[in-house]
Amino acid sequence: MSWAPVARVDRVPASTDRQGRAPAGVYTEADRQRWLDEAPKSEQRTPFERDRARILHSSALRRLGAKTQVLGPASDDFVRTRLTHTLEVAQVGRELGKALGCDPDVVDAACLAHDLGHPPFGHNGERALAEVSAGIGGFEGNAQTLRLLTRLEPKVTDPVTGRAVGLNLTRASLDASVKYPWTAPAAPLRPDGSRSVKFGVYADDAEVFAWLRQGAPDRVRCLEAQVMDLADDVSYSVHDVEDAVVGGRLDLEVLGDAETRVRVAGEVHAWYGNVVETGELLDAMVRLAATGSWVRGHDGSRRALAALKDMTSQLIGRFCGAAIEATRAVYGPGELTRYDAELVVPVPTLAEILALKGLAVTYVMAPREQEPLYRRQREIIADLVGVLADRAPVALETPFAADWEAAGDDAARLRVVVDQVASLTDVSAAEWHARMVHPPRR
Incomplete structure (x- = not known):
């Protein structure tokens, strides 16, 4: 599918240096441009x-209220959904x-969009x-986010062609929402030589991706995207642990045990790779347990x-404060935007965030992998793709039926x-499956 911008003019900002670059901290006219x-x-x-x-105000954001974050929305009244997680990420x-010095609305928009x-x-x-889309370029939630923002979410249509262009966000906001600015084949290599499975754009969305990345260094995220990514990491590392404690799945006393700390470090490496050394993770867990706010003996009162x-x-403030201080130490005062700077996260801070993730993995995420419910969820998704492919376009919702015809x-x-x-949401996916794959007998 081809993407052709209409009535778009690239303008050089009035306030630039001799090389055509805007002063640090300034958002240019190019940053404010929209695809249409x-x-x-x-x-x-x-x-x-x-x-x-x-x-x-998007329908995609509303649907996050009925989508799983770590535990399903129906598991209890306290657990976070994708929507509540997203709102917390946006605040952080x-x-x-x-x-x-970033524009708060650019970062806020990227955070609100990051899980759509x-x-x-x-x-x-x-x-x-x-798995079911491996032959057509795969599926990645972040690439799907870009597709939704630029194509699927109904807001703006091209008056000439009648084609939907999604929310038609500005270049700066779109770029800030791209956590992985590369295609699957161009994904960077990990330290072990394997290629990252994370990517931010499908092949048939490459044209709008090239537009939003104009002037950006190859495979480098803008500062606002880096801020969004850290806010996401901080939020779910801290809040997943909070949910696990309240749900009775985790007692934070466990960090007092040396064998447990080694086990958690092993889970971090298994799930997230060797981002930091084992020694850094072990030290991080000792530091966390020694903070004055670390909770012991939670009784639900x-x-x-x-x-x-x-x-x-306290933990959110600790992590964000360390990143701000480290970034300012490198770049000094003043407004930092777009490609003026890179966010600096100290290794000890990164290790503490990963240690919290490791706790959630060890006590919540890894154990659930063996539960019949989680195998059943994957079956529901695969079944739905199969039955909808067989019955399309009739079984598809009207907008998707039109896409299928085209x-x-x-x-x-x-x-x-x-x-x-x-x-679909968790609930609607289960309902569609019950209706289409295993309809009740009459």
């Missing part, structure tokens, strides 16, 4: 404020970005969709819940089916 030019409907808001509002990212492409059942569903909430707040070959049609399944 639009006349501003109001002078009351900046282009970036409009971007944030478009994501906030906005404050972190503001402290560095995730399918039903969280990473479990993502794995299932990756209001006093205990308040202490746990204080711990999460698709040029079987690969493109399968991608439409994957788009449809990815858009």
Whole structure:
């Protein structure tokens, strides 16, 4: 499928140096451009404020309220969903970005968008969709996010062709939402020589990707995207542990045991690779357990819940403060935006974040892999892709049926089916499966 911008003019900002670059901390006219030019409907808001509002009011964001974060939304009343996680990421990212001089609405928009492409059942569903779509370029939640922002989410259509262009965000906000700015074949190599499975764009979205990356260094994320990524890491590392403690799956006393710390470090390496050395992880766990806010003996009382909430707040402040201080030590004061700087996260801070992730893996995520429910979820996703591919376009929702009719070959049609399944919530995926795959007998 071809993407052709309409009535778009590349403009050089008025305030530039002799090489055509804008001064540090300045967002240029190119940063504010949209794939499809639009006349501003109001002078009351900046282009970036409009971007944030478009994501906030999107149907894709609302659907996150019924999508799994770590545990399913129906597992209890306390557990976080993708939506509540996203709102927490946005709050952390906005404050972190503001402290560095980024436009808060660019960072906020990127944080609100960062999980929009995730399918039903969280990473479990993502794995299932990756398997069924392996022959057409695979599935990746972050690449699906870009597809949704630039194609699938209904907001703006090309008046000439009638084609949907998604939310038609500015270049700066779109670029900030791209966590992995490369295709699957161009993914960077890991230290062990294997290629990363993470990527941010499918082949048939390459044209709009090239547009939003104009002027960007190859495979380098803008500062706002780096802020979004750290806010995501900080939020889910801290909050997954909080959810595990409240749910009775984890007692933070475990870090007092040396064998447990070694076990957690092993899980970190198994799930996230050798990002930091084992010794750094072990030291990080000792430091975390020694902080004054570390919770011991959680009994579910209001006093205990308040202490746990204080711990999460203290940890978020600890991690973000360390990154701000380290970044400022390298780049000095002033506003830092786009490609003026890279976010600096000290290795001890990174190790502490990974240690928290390791706790969640050890006590929540790894054990659930063996549960029949999680195998069943993957079966639901695979079954749905199969039955919808057989019954398309009739079985598809109206927008996806139109995409299927317009698709040029079987690969493109399968991608439409994957788009449809990815858009479903945990609840609707189960309901569709019950209705289409195992309908009740009459």
